[in-house]
Amino acid sequence: MTEASARTIVSPAQLRTRRGRITYWSVFALALVGFTLAFLFPLYWAVTGAMKSPSELARVPPTLLPDEWHPESYAQAWDQMDLAGYFLNTLVVAGGAWAVQLAVQIPAAFALSKLRPVFGNAVLGLMLLTLMLPASALLVPTYLTVTDVPLVHVNLLNSPAAIWLPAAANAMNIYLLKRFFDQIPAELVEAARIDGASTVRVLVRIILPMSRPILAVVSIFTVVAAWKDFIWPLLVLPDPARQTLSVLLQRVAIDMPLNLLVAGMVLASVPMIALFVVAQRHILAGLAAGSLKG
Structure with missing residues (x-):
């Protein structure tokens, strides 16, 4: 050179x-x-x-x-704020959001990438258009939706599902997954189909094992976003016993001594800091992955 x-x-x-x-x-x-x-x-x-x-x-x-x-x-902060219970609430919210999002976003990205439905590009474009909207503009329509879910007419307030379901429609994660799936050679998919593999089997046995880096990135983004979110849990979880850590810390900020409040913030941040330290290699690998080698 x-x-x-x-x-x-x-x-x-x-x-x-x-x-x-x-x-x-x-x-x-x-x-x-x-x-x-x-x-x-x-x-x-x-x-x-x-x-x-x-x-x-x-x-x-x-x-x-x-x-x-x-x-x-x-x-003292752990005992006075009952952080153990709110850690459990936040863990349920973040874990459920992770499971629901992957269950929705992986099939959606796979369909757009490998199945190529009619008007697939138009659907993807409409998804990406939602990224142009400020989050505050979607609060009212989303809130009205979870208070009276169409067709089933169920009120999801004070339920973790009020956080899980709206978060499933994440256009950025679907786009990241689709871009990664696009890099997987079509020959592998065709070879599996020739061997008699169904669409679900192709996804589970071929696509997902080769997509671990981007799955790690999407998982981390999902968990961190759900863990630190404040506005939406504040709206849909009005019962204090069901609220998450971020809502708790804001609610007790007026009456709690400043040093205990800071201690609570530090304790609430420890899991996400540990997650980043452990998974930073996977984040870089997933974001930098632009091709696959045979």
Whole structure:
């Protein structure tokens, strides 16, 4: 490979000089440290802020380290807010949203990609048009729908289904799945059909095993979105005993000591942070997957 075909911001000739190497690694180190601090400092501030007293947490200028450490704030927040019950509520909402969305979106993306129905492109275009609408514009019609579901006339308020069902129609996830399914060679599908495989068998035995990276991405996006959502659970779960963590933290914010409120926020964030740390490799692999090798 010639130098021209491997052109970068810093040329290989400059990197071979002592001054070039020092400049390159200095800039790289500064950028790495700067971005790391920008992402980790808010997390550090929340974790240590929960271990300060309420008066110290509200002090101006703020302290970088607590004058007195109060790690018991996390246990107090857990008990006083009954976080165990609300963690269970949120887990049910997020887990159900994940299951329902995959059950709807995978067949929809498979049909648009491999079955190619009549007007399939028009259907996909109409789905993508929904991404142009602000979420607030859909609140009222969606709320009216879940309070009186067409045909069956069931009221879904105070039921997790009020969150699961509207979330199933996620155009972005369907588009991501379809784009990935498009990369799977049609020859594999045709070979399976020649062997007598049904459409469902092709999906389960051929498509899904080869789509693990994008399935991981869609799953993570789905769980994170359901876990942190606030407006919609606030509307459709008016019973405090059925609400999620995000709604709880907003509801108790006025009466709860500031350090306990911050401790509750940190505890509510731990599962999603752990999920990202564990699954970040799958996120990058799924988003970067543009082709399949035979």
